[in-house]
Amino acid sequence: MIAGFSTGIAISIFVSILTFFAVYSLILTSQKSQIFNFSAIAEVAMGRFGFHMLNFMLFIQSAGSVISYFILVADTIPILLGLYFPQYPMLADRQLVTILVAVFIIFPLNLFRSIGALARWSAFSVLLLPVMIITVLIRAPAYSREHDAPMMQVGKDPVAAMGIMSFAFVCSQVAHSNYLSQKNQSLNSWKMSSFLSTLLSWSISISFAAIGYLSFGKDVSSNIFSNFPVDDNVINVGRLALGVSMVLTVPMAFYPARESIQKTIGFETADRQPTPMQHYSVTVILFSIFLIFGVQIRSLGKVYSVVGGIASSFLAYIIPGFAYLAVFHPNWLSFLNKRYQIIAQTQFEPLTGLPLNKISAKPTWWLDIASIILITFGIIVMSFTAYRALI
Numbered sequence: 001m002i003a004g005f006s007t008g009i010a011i012s013i014f015v016s017i018l019t020f021f022a023v024y025s026l027i028l029t030s031q032k033s034q035i036f037n038f039s040a041i042a043e044v045a046m047g048r049f050g051f052h053m054l055n056f057m058l059f060i061q062s063a064g065s066v067i068s069y070f071i072l073v074a075d076t077i078p079i080l081l082g083l084y085f086p087q088y089p090m091l092a093d094r095q096l097v098t099i100l101v102a103v104f105i106i107f108p109l110n111l112f113r114s115i116g117a118l119a120r121w122s123a124f125s126v127l128l129l130p131v132m133i134i135t136v137l138i139r140a141p142a143y144s145r146e147h148d149a150p151m152m153q154v155g156k157d158p159v160a161a162m163g164i165m166s167f168a169f170v171c172s173q174v175a176h177s178n179y180l181s182q183k184n185q186s187l188n189s190w191k192m193s194s195f196l197s198t199l200l201s202w203s204i205s206i207s208f209a210a211i212g213y214l215s216f217g218k219d220v221s222s223n224i225f226s227n228f229p230v231d232d233n234v235i236n237v238g239r240l241a242l243g244v245s246m247v248l249t250v251p252m253a254f255y256p257a258r259e260s261i262q263k264t265i266g267f268e269t270a271d272r273q274p275t276p277m278q279h280y281s282v283t284v285i286l287f288s289i290f291l292i293f294g295v296q297i298r299s300l301g302k303v304y305s306v307v308g309g310i311a312s313s314f315l316a317y318i319i320p321g322f323a324y325l326a327v328f329h330p331n332w333l334s335f336l337n338k339r340y341q342i343i344a345q346t347q348f349e350p351l352t353g354l355p356l357n358k359i360s361a362k363p364t365w366w367l368d369i370a371s372i373i374l375i376t377f378g379i380i381v382m383s384f385t386a387y388r389a390l391i
Contacts, residue, residue, distance in 0.1 A: 002301065003161035004154045005213050009206065011158060015165040016202040018377060021370040022320040023175045023194050028187060029323045031361035036176050038319075045322035054319065055260045057311040058173060062257035063290060064307030069246045069253065070294025071303065073106075074098040075223055076243035079230050095295045102291050106250050110283055113273075115255040118248075125248035128241040135238030136208070136224060140215035143228070149217030159384045160305040164222075166381065167308025168205055169198075170316040173256075187361065222301035258286055309385025317378030321371040328363040 003011055030036045033044060042054035074094050082092025091097060109118060155161065171178075179190055212224040221227050225242060228235040262268040267278045274282070297303060325332055 002155045002157050002164070002305075004158075005149070005151050005210075007154050007158055008161060008209065008213075011161055012165055012202060012206055012209070015162065015169055016198050018317060018370075018374060019169045019171065020194055020198045021367065022172055022316055022374055023198075024191055025324045025367050025371060025374075026172055026175050026320040027179050027190050027194075028361050028363075028367070029320075029327045030176065030179075031187065033327050036180060038173055038176055041323045042319050045319055045326045050319070050322070052264070053314070055264055057314045059257050059260040059264075060307060060311035061167075061170070061173075061315060062253045062260070064167070064303055064311065065253035066250055066257060066290045067293045067297065068300055068303045068307075069250045070098065070102065070291060071297060071300050072223060072246045073101060073243055073250075074295060074298075075226060075300075076239045076246070077101060080236055080239055080243070083230055083236070098295050099291065101247065102287075102294075106247055107287055109248075109251045110254050110258075110287060111280070113279060115251065118251050121248045122252060125245040128245040131241040132238045132245070133208070135234050135241075136211060139228065139232060139234050140211050140224075144215045147215070147217035147219050149214055157305075159381060160301075160309070160388070162381050163306070163309025163313070163385050164301065164304040165308070166312040166316055167304050169201065170308075170312040172315050172320055222299075222304065254287070254290070257290075258282055261286065306385060309381050313378040313382040313385070317374040318382070321374030321378065324363075324367065324371040325375075329368070 002008075026038075026041065030041060033041070035041055035044060039051055039054055042050040044050075046053065074097075078092055078094045078097040081097060082089070085091050109121070112118065178193075179185065182189060182193065208224065212220045212227070216224075216227045219227065225235065225239050230236075259268065261282055262274050262278070267274040267282065322333075
């Protein structure tokens with residue numbers, strides 16, 4: 001029990017509110033600067049350091065996601081194969097089965113250059129989510145009497161819980177693509193869509209968390225399916241859905257990780273694409289590294305807390321907060337670097353080809369406060385997580 005039930009709900013509400021402020025202020029900043037690219041916004045916020053730091057954190061975020069998906073594959077498929085095919089004991093070997101599934105099924109899906117080639121598989125993996133939810137809803141209440149679930153007890157590590165929730169809610173890196181895909185690109189429309197999507201995400205995640213905690217109490221695991229006995233046939237349907245979903249979801253996180261590495265080492269630039277040799281070399285090396293970590297690490301919660309506390313905090317809170325202040329109140333940051341004085345004198349001009357709104361983007365007092373809270377909260381969670389990871 002990392003946060004505790006009541007504390008966890010409070011933290012989740014706070015994190016979801018910060019997420020809403022972050023994605024809304026990020027698009028407001030883009031409206032003002034007419035820069036609708038996350039990397040470019042990071043450069044406005046922190047200069048070239050921000051650009052390179054963003055790529056690094058995107059890599060950490062994506063790498064953590066890939067490793068966590070491998071852990072979930074290892075927690076589901078070998079269990080099912082070992083249960084239903086006991087005559088073949090090798091099929092219950094966690095590492096062997098995970099490696100075989102990764103090499104012969106997952107790896108070929110990562111060879112494409114564009115993630116668009118996997119659109120149908122991605123849609124299919126999303127359709128498996130209701131199956132997981134329904135199986136848990138059906139069977140979880142049956143185990144609630146066997147576990148103690150105190151309501152008001154504070155968990156052992158609330159800061160780690162903040163990192164995990166940051167990992168779950170972070171979406172700043174896709175805010176621009178989502179905004180540009182909207183037919184109505186007014187700020188009011190974006191505010192409403194951001195609010196509704198954040199509310200929906202929070203509702204789904206807190207429902208799963210509440211069901212898991214109320215059913216298994218202090219014994220609940222970071223992977224809710226790990227709490228159920230392996231011979232529960234209804235739950236095994238959900239386990240199968242989770243395993244298949246993770247197999248199809250690995251590429252969704254692998255592609256951004258590979259792209260960030262290719263950009264960092266210069267294989268991919270604005271006017272140059274990686275050669276086939278470069279593309280396949282980076283793919284093989286990265287996939288092998290992620291797979292090694294995936295089969296060796298068993299603690300899903302540890303991956304979530306470390307990656308969430310470091311990478312997700314930077315992406316979800318620090319960059320949006322700094323970007324807002326850099327564009328709307330650069331004088332507030334002039335003590336950090338003289339470049340903010342230059343930004344203060346800059347008149348942002350519309351860029352040809354970008355969708356423009358007639359609404360003028362203006363700062364508000366509540367976003368001023370929110371941006372400072374975003375930066376402060378992000379730095380605190382990031383610092384505590386880094387410290388705990390090193391000791």
